[in-house]
Amino acid sequence: MPADTATSAKFTPRQSAVLAEALRLLVEGGDKALTTSGLARAANCSKESLYKWFGDRDGLLAAMISFQQSKVRTADRSGERLSTDALREHLEIFARDLLEVLAGDVSLALNRLAIGQSSRDGSKLGKMLLEHGRREIDRRARALIDTGKRSGLLRFHDADEAYHTFYGLVVSDLHVRMLLGESGLKDNGRQAQKAVEAFLLLHGTNKDTVEAVRASSAR
Amino acid sequence: MPADTATSAKFTPRQSAVLAEALRLLVEGGDKALTTSGLARAANCSKESLYKWFGDRDGLLAAMISFQQSKVRTADRSGERLSTDALREHLEIFARDLLEVLAGDVSLALNRLAIGQSSRDGSKLGKMLLEHGRREIDRRARALIDTGKRSGLLRFHDADEAYHTFYGLVVSDLHVRMLLGESGLKDNGRQAQKAVEAFLLLHGTNKDTVEAVRASSAR
DNA sequence: GAAGAACCGTACCGTACGGTACCTATTCCG
DNA sequence: CGGAATAGGTACCGTACGGTACGGTTCTTC
Numbered sequence: 001m002p003a004d005t006a007t008s009a010k011f012t013p014r015q016s017a018v019l020a021e022a023l024r025l026l027v028e029g030g031d032k033a034l035t036t037s038g039l040a041r042a043a044n045c046s047k048e049s050l051y052k053w054f055g056d057r058d059g060l061l062a063a064m065i066s067f068q069q070s071k072v073r074t075a076d077r078s079g080e081r082l083s084t085d086a087l088r089e090h091l092e093i094f095a096r097d098l099l100e101v102l103a104g105d106v107s108l109a110l111n112r113l114a115i116g117q118s119s120r121d122g123s124k125l126g127k128m129l130l131e132h133g134r135r136e137i138d139r140r141a142r143a144l145i146d147t148g149k150r151s152g153l154l155r156f157h158d159a160d161e162a163y164h165t166f167y168g169l170v171v172s173d174l175h176v177r178m179l180l181g182e183s184g185l186k187d188n189g190r191q192a193q194k195a196v197e198a199f200l201l202l203h204g205t206n207k208d209t210v211e212a213v214r215a216s217s218a219r
Numbered sequence: 220m221p222a223d224t225a226t227s228a229k230f231t232p233r234q235s236a237v238l239a240e241a242l243r244l245l246v247e248g249g250d251k252a253l254t255t256s257g258l259a260r261a262a263n264c265s266k267e268s269l270y271k272w273f274g275d276r277d278g279l280l281a282a283m284i285s286f287q288q289s290k291v292r293t294a295d296r297s298g299e300r301l302s303t304d305a306l307r308e309h310l311e312i313f314a315r316d317l318l319e320v321l322a323g324d325v326s327l328a329l330n331r332l333a334i335g336q337s338s339r340d341g342s343k344l345g346k347m348l349l350e351h352g353r354r355e356i357d358r359r360a361r362a363l364i365d366t367g368k369r370s371g372l373l374r375f376h377d378a379d380e381a382y383h384t385f386y387g388l389v390v391s392d393l394h395v396r397m398l399l400g401e402s403g404l405k406d407n408g409r410q411a412q413k414a415v416e417a418f419l420l421l422h423g424t425n426k427d428t429v430e431a432v433r434a435s436s437a438r
Numbered sequence: 439g440a441a442g443a444a445c446c447g448t449a450c451c452g453t454a455c456g457g458t459a460c461c462t463a464t465t466c467c468g
Numbered sequence: 469c470g471g472a473a474t475a476g477g478t479a480c481c482g483t484a485c486g487g488t489a490c491g492g493t494t495c496t497t498c
Contacts, residue, residue: 014475029338029339030337030338030339031335031338032338032339033339035454035455035456036455036456036457037454037455037456040476040477044476045475045476046475046476046477046478047456047457047458047477047478048457048458048459048460048475048476048477049474049475049476051456051457051458052474052475056456056457057456057457109338111395111399112334112335112337112338114399115331115334115335115398115399116249116250116331116334116335118249118331118398118399118400119248119249119250119251119328119331120248120249120251120252122400123399123400123401126398126399126400126401127399127400129399130396130399130401161413164391164392165388165391165417167391167392168387168388168389168390168391168392169384169387169388170387171387171391171392172383172384172386172387172390173383173386173387173390173394175392175394175395176330176394176395176398177349179334179337179345179395179398180330180333180334180337180342180345180346180348180349181337181341181342181345181346182342182345182349194380198384198421201420201421202417202420202421233445254484254485254486255485255486255487256484256485256486259446259447260447263446263447264445264446265445265446265447265448266446266447266448266486266487266488267445267446267447267487267488267489267490268444268445268446270486270487270488271444271445275486275487276486276487
């Protein structure tokens with residue numbers, strides 16, 4: 001993550017610094033620890049400024065999500081055709097990145113926050129998280145899957161379905177478990193590898209790959 | 220779900236009624252709506268009784284989880300050998316049940332509650348939910364999978380891994396999306412069907428089944 | 439039928455939060 | 469240089485919650 005260049009056009013540097021501090025408080029203490037007074041104290045700003053900038057507490061939370069997402073940029077360097085090995089490599093990298101993102105402190109804290117609020121604000125934060133937060137990573141995955149199909153390495157009749165299958169294979173119930181407080185995996189790489197193997201078996205076209213994977217999965 | 224017979228030995232009928240009312244409040248308004256005063260008013264009991272029975276608010280929440288789980292009983296009628304079709308049938312039923320449970324009002328509300336608290340109570344509620352809430356359904360799934368293997372219909376080298384694969388195929392990111400406020404699927408049955416197809420392709424042994432499914436998945 | 443426990447309803451206390459008002463200091467700009 | 473805008477510091481208000489205390493009421497039990 002870049003250090004300070006994350007000054008999205010939406011926020012002044014000062015506001016960004018305050019939002020970063022707000023995220024820090026949220027991560028270390030949960031939403032209970034994120035009070036307007038506490039944030040003002042920790043960020044050396046006044047409550048009045050907070051209310052001027054963000055309206056109210058909900059506005060602050062929304063700004064935090066928006067701010068955090070402005071820092072997430074996914075390198076999407078899979079443009080043209082791919083070899084079998086390259087596809088597998090890209091899928092594995094994607095899976096590892098996905099697991100890493102989901103297990104991140106800030107991601108978990110924001111998801112917990114949105115989930116906690118979802119019952120009383122009409123899921124406003126949840127919608128933000130889903131629509132803006134995952135758009136980037138979804139797009140990257142879809143591009144990868146589409147490229148795989150165009151290269152004749154994958155076959156499916158619904159890209160969305162294929163993506164959800166892949167997501168499920170990679171994440172399983174890990175995300176919810178981590179949200180509930182469990183620690184993550186010891187080895188994301190291995191999980192990514194297995195998920196990709198299974199996914200290629202389900203949707204790959206390369207017979208050698210399929211057979212090889214099949215044999216190994218039955219080992 | 221049985222109406223009133225759910226009087227676990229741990230709670231008196233009166234306490235059970237109060238806990239049921241607490242769950243109702245939680246479902247309809249989130250944790251913010253579940254105040255001790257509000258519960259006392261809604262359940263026609265006194266706050267003093269609440270504190271006498273459950274200790275403090277956290278004790279009440281824990282009791283709610285325990286109470287709800289005492290109502291969930293999974294019929295586990297898969298004892299002996301299975302045919303291919305019977306296995307598929309059982310897997311589909313399980314998958315549908317799983318999706319239905321996860322999408323249930325009370326389940327979602329309790330998971331939201333536990334996730335919201337996880338950052339400030341050392342994940343006590345989260346642990347309860349994972350260890351006691353899922354034990355039943357996990358056991359049922361594992362029994363099913365083991366039976367499949369003993370019947371020569373499934374192959375894998377790690378039952379846990381196979382179960383997680385199946386879980387991922389069935390649920391994907393649906394659970395988190397619903398926790399964030401999205402509505403569930405229109406058709407759980409179809410999702411269950413597709414997940415079972417994929418799972419059998421990955422871990423089934425029946426060649427006919429495998430080929431048939433393979434063909435259909437590439438349709 | 440009386441003693442006693444369990445329980446209800448309510449009133450109360452301390453606290454902590456969201457939000458507002460007011461005043462001061464710094465910076466920006468003509 | 470001077471006035472306006474911006475932002476920090478602080479004190480304050482209303483509210484609502486968790487938790488406690490107490491008097492009155494119902495239910496049990498002998």
